[in-house]
Amino acid sequence: MPQELIRRVLTVIWLFIFTFWMATSRGKNVTNFFHSFTNIRSTSIVLFEIICFYQVLLPVNTTIPLGSWNTLLGVSGIILTIGGAGLASWAKLVMGKSWGRPAQHDKKVQSALVTSGPFVFSRNPLYLGLLVLFIGQQIALHSYFILLSPLFFLAIKMAVSAEEKLLVAHFGKSYTAYQSRVSRFFSLDNIRILL
Secondary structure (H helix, E strand, O other): OOHHHHHHHHHHHHHHHHHHHHHHOOOOHHHHHHHHHHOHHHHHHHHHHHHHHHHHHOOOOOEOOOHHHHHHHHHHHHHHHHHHHHHHHHHHHHHHHHOOOOOOOOOOOOOOOOOOHHHHOOOOHHHHHHHHHHHHHHHHHOEHHHHHHHHHHHHHHHHHHHHHHHHHHHHOHHHHHHHHHOOOOOOHHHHHHHO
8 A cells, every 4th residue: 555645644634633622622722732731641642643644644664664564454454443433432422511621630620430331341441542543543554653652651651650540539439349340441341331
């Protein structure tokens, strides 16, 4: 699959994500984006999003030559990218007004514990979706940046740990009960519950 076609598809995916985020943020998105830089956990996640966006708009040659695997990896990466974008968008839509900056919790805005939709099988489907999106994009582009995936996962894990402490403090037993039922990121047991 030609790299130019892959970049065009990824550009469409990112335009969808950007438009969806702006439409569902009710004016908070720009403020949240700049406030994200006040917290190191938030900053690292925003930086990975910028890397992904930058890769698509201003292509840098970070491609690993893979010969006959190009098409299979290109298609597989695009499917993963779409799946990650879909999961993150679904999670944000379900969160509604409860969505906020990474690694933070605004008690006034985020007053309801969200446990429906993708939150049935993952306590952090938005972060999981972003991680899958990042990995999928790197696979589609055959990029050396895939080596950054463990760092991105570490940044997400740090943000989640900070958020969980805030959620336990705010929601108490209802959140700890939710923690005991649903995995932090993903579990096949939780998928079986849906079926």
